[in-house]
Amino acid sequence: MKVAVIGGGWAGLSAAVSLAEAGHSVTLYEMAPQLGGRARSVPGEPVCDNGQHILIGAYVETLALMRRVGVDVEAALLRTPLHLPYPGEPGLRLPGGQPLVSFTRGVLANSQWPLSARLALLVRAGRWLLQGFKAPADQTVAALAAGLPPVLARDLVEPLCVAALNTPAHQASAQVFLRVLRDALFSGPGSADLLLPRQPLSDLLPAPAERWLLARGATVRAGARVHALARHHAAWMVDGEAADAVVLACSAREAARLTADIAPAWSAEAAAFEYQPIVTVTLQSPGSRLEAPMVALREGPDAPAQFVFDHGQLGLAPGRFAFVVSGAATWVARGDVAERVRDQALAALPWAEPPVIERVLIEKRATFACTPGLRRPPAAIAPGLVAAGDYVAGPYPATLEGAVRAGRAASRLVASASVMQNRSP
Numbered sequence: 001m002k003v004a005v006i007g008g009g010w011a012g013l014s015a016a017v018s019l020a021e022a023g024h025s026v027t028l029y030e031m032a033p034q035l036g037g038r039a040r041s042v043p044g045e046p047v048c049d050n051g052q053h054i055l056i057g058a059y060v061e062t063l064a065l066m067r068r069v070g071v072d073v074e075a076a077l078l079r080t081p082l083h084l085p086y087p088g089e090p091g092l093r094l095p096g097g098q099p100l101v102s103f104t105r106g107v108l109a110n111s112q113w114p115l116s117a118r119l120a121l122l123v124r125a126g127r128w129l130l131q132g133f134k135a136p137a138d139q140t141v142a143a144l145a146a147g148l149p150p151v152l153a154r155d156l157v158e159p160l161c162v163a164a165l166n167t168p169a170h171q172a173s174a175q176v177f178l179r180v181l182r183d184a185l186f187s188g189p190g191s192a193d194l195l196l197p198r199q200p201l202s203d204l205l206p207a208p209a210e211r212w213l214l215a216r217g218a219t220v221r222a223g224a225r226v227h228a229l230a231r232h233h234a235a236w237m238v239d240g241e242a243a244d245a246v247v248l249a250c251s252a253r254e255a256a257r258l259t260a261d262i263a264p265a266w267s268a269e270a271a272a273f274e275y276q277p278i279v280t281v282t283l284q285s286p287g288s289r290l291e292a293p294m295v296a297l298r299e300g301p302d303a304p305a306q307f308v309f310d311h312g313q314l315g316l317a318p319g320r321f322a323f324v325v326s327g328a329a330t331w332v333a334r335g336d337v338a339e340r341v342r343d344q345a346l347a348a349l350p351w352a353e354p355p356v357i358e359r360v361l362i363e364k365r366a367t368f369a370c371t372p373g374l375r376r377p378p379a380a381i382a383p384g385l386v387a388a389g390d391y392v393a394g395p396y397p398a399t400l401e402g403a404v405r406a407g408r409a410a411s412r413l414v415a416s417a418s419v420m421q422n423r424s425p
């Protein structure tokens with residue numbers, strides 16, 4: 001079949017690679033000059049990413065896709081067992097091995113938490129395990145963690161929640177949080193490992209995937225925004241060009257616009273998301289080095305960032321530090337996030353030279369707000385028209401893995417439609 005993929009983010013790339021692999025003729029339309037969507041490098045000197053990203057060992061489909069397009073995953077990502085140090089405090093460190101044993105040993109060994117708190121966490125995690133990591137659809141993460149010692153909410157639940165769901169614990173869905181926790185902490189050896197990019201984001205997937213697609217005869221149209229989508233007899237018309245099937249892998253907002261007349265109910269659902277920003281503030285301090293490549297920070301009324309990454313230790317740029325503020329709606333509204341991050345950095349960490357602000361990236365619609373009971377539109381929109389994207393109905397919050405899985409699922413739906421077409425008389 002001739003398949004149009006609209007949107008060249010990680011979902012669109014995942015769909016395009018799967019479709020090309022299955023022998024379909026793929027045309028990929030991307031509005032921006034380069035592929036990668038929200039997870040790409042932005043032009044500039046030195047090269048900088050459109051926001052610091054981390055992956056975890058449980059991102060099996062993302063890692064498989066990277067390998068399929070020729071990325072040397074071991075070289076591209078620094079893999080370490082889960083370690084959440086705070087400045088001057090060793091923090092939680094999970095040793096390798098069988099997940100349950102590793103989690104228990106890691107929690108018991110964290111002497112920063114009183115023994116009563118460590119035991120309370122193990123009891124609570126055991127209860128979640130016995131309940132199959134399920135929570136009521138309307139429960140928040142704050143409600144899920146109610147009754148746990150405050151130190152655990154502050155140093156574990158809240159930072160993990162905002163990092164994974166980009167939504168503060170008092171607004172975030174307990175159901176999605178537990179699903180992430182299950183896959184990350186208890187789904188197999190290495191699933192909780194942190195994988196930190198040692199290369200610019202565009203080299204992790206977008207650029208190799210583009211080369212891979214071109215080598216297999218696919219057409220890649222960067223800088224091509226699709227304005228209109230319409231049904232014409234058995235074909236779909238993408239800005240007047242015919243395709244047998246379409247994978248809509250653009251943002252939810254653009255997908256809603258393009259389907260407003262084709263599938264109004266689906267379109268309304270895609271248009272209804274609320275979003276949470278992520279701010280990445282890059283500071284320069286030549287000669288400085290953190291105690292680990294990734295250090296957790298304590299958020300507070302004047303301290304926005306939850307994590308900082310040392311780009312020198314990641315082999316990207318010595319003396320460059322990326323501070324991440326997730327769930328950043330209130331900080332974006334305040335307007336002084338970069339200055340507050342610099343002050344937080346000065347107060348919390350030792351520096352060889354006082355850090356200076358190099359770059360501030362504010363992604364206002366970084367991800368949808370992952371709230372309890374959130375309705376997400378399904379992948380199937382109309383015959384031969386399928387959505388892919390981190391927002392499409394699924395168990396994951398808005399992540400690279402969610403996007404890649406959605407892309408692959410969309411390609412399977414397209415393939416099953418082609419089987420149906422071939423069977424019809």
Ligand SMILES: Cc1cc2nc3c(=O)[nH]c(=O)nc-3n(C[C@H](O)[C@H](O)[C@H](O)COP(=O)(O)OP(=O)(O)OC[C@H]3O[C@@H](n4cnc5c(N)ncnc54)[C@H](O)[C@@H]3O)c2cc1C
Nearest residue numbers: 007009010011031037038051053054226250389390399400
């Ligand atoms: C700052 C930041 C930090 C993040 N950190 C992490 C992290 O640490 N770990 C993690 O797993 N996830 C993280 N995420 C989330 C992750 O980046 C996204 O979930 C993922 O990139 C979404 O991919 P996507 O393909 O679904 O959507 P997108 O990346 O949004 O791709 C959609 C593409 O469609 C294109 N497009 C839109 N309209 C049209 C049109 N009409 N015609 C043609 N093209 C169109 C867009 O230009 C875009 O390239 C982060 C996101 C941000 C913004």
